[in-house]
Amino acid sequence: MMVNKNVFSLILSLVMVFMLAACGEGEGTSSEAESSSGDKKVIGVSLSSVSDTFRTFIYDAMNKEAANHPDFEFVFSDAQDDSSKQMNQVENFITRNVDAIIFMPVDTVAAPDILNRVNEVEIPIIVVNQTFEEVDQATAFVGSSSLEAGLMQMEEVAKQLEGNGNVAIIDGTLGHEAQIKRTEGNMQILDEHPDMEVVLQSTAEWSRNEGMNLMENWLQAGQQIDAVVANNDEMAIGALLAIEAAGKLDEITVAGIDATPDALDLMKSGKLDVTVFQDAKGQATTSVQLAVKAANKEEVETVMIPFQLVNQENVDEFIEDN
Known part of the structure; x- marks a missing residue:
């Protein structure tokens, strides 16, 4: 059953990528761009990227919730992890005079400039998933604490390694809020365990393939590794595949974050040791609901959605929910 869901999600992701690509920078899907109803309020959705599994889940859930608001037109754009492209797409939303914007930032550096630009024209803006230094200037934020995820993840790894x-x-990707804060959380826990040491560290750009390539290189270098702690599940899965191919799966603890269906399957089979559930559906659904309220001039508030630890003891609960 889980395999079918993963295949379906992949198909949705590919279809969505082609549709966004065909619509240019900031025009959304063709059906949205060609909407003939001039009575509908318009909400622009600026996505950082749809290149990884988790962000695809956010997009899918936003679309499902958007269907519950037929009086609104939702225009999606994919910045493809390019801050300048995201700024251009948001400028297009401003030119179109949309009624609200949902903003998933590419990075923490450019995000404040984009937020300030939207605030200048007094369009409500709901920031989703990634926080940054001036996020309190947004109309509302919907997401989870990346620091909490990093703390929770490394605490469980330390427990499984018995602190050594x-x-x-x-x-x-370096500079992303999730990368900065999740790793910061990891380091805080490591500071409490003097017999645990970071011996290798590098980026794999949120990618399964990059995670696998990086892990292959590390294994070939011969450094003793007792645990691999990745900022997301896709990179953890890539590392796990390399570790399994090298016959070292029983020797190395592997941890990710997001609790994607693939990760849960691998945990159920005893291969992945740790992940942390991030509620993509909750973030996406809530951000759309708040954007609709803001567009209707209703008051909205920030919503924080907690992470949850997933290990062998409770993995079945999360598989049932997916």
């Missing part, structure tokens, strides 16, 4: 061992950290 060599740790390799796989970062997401």
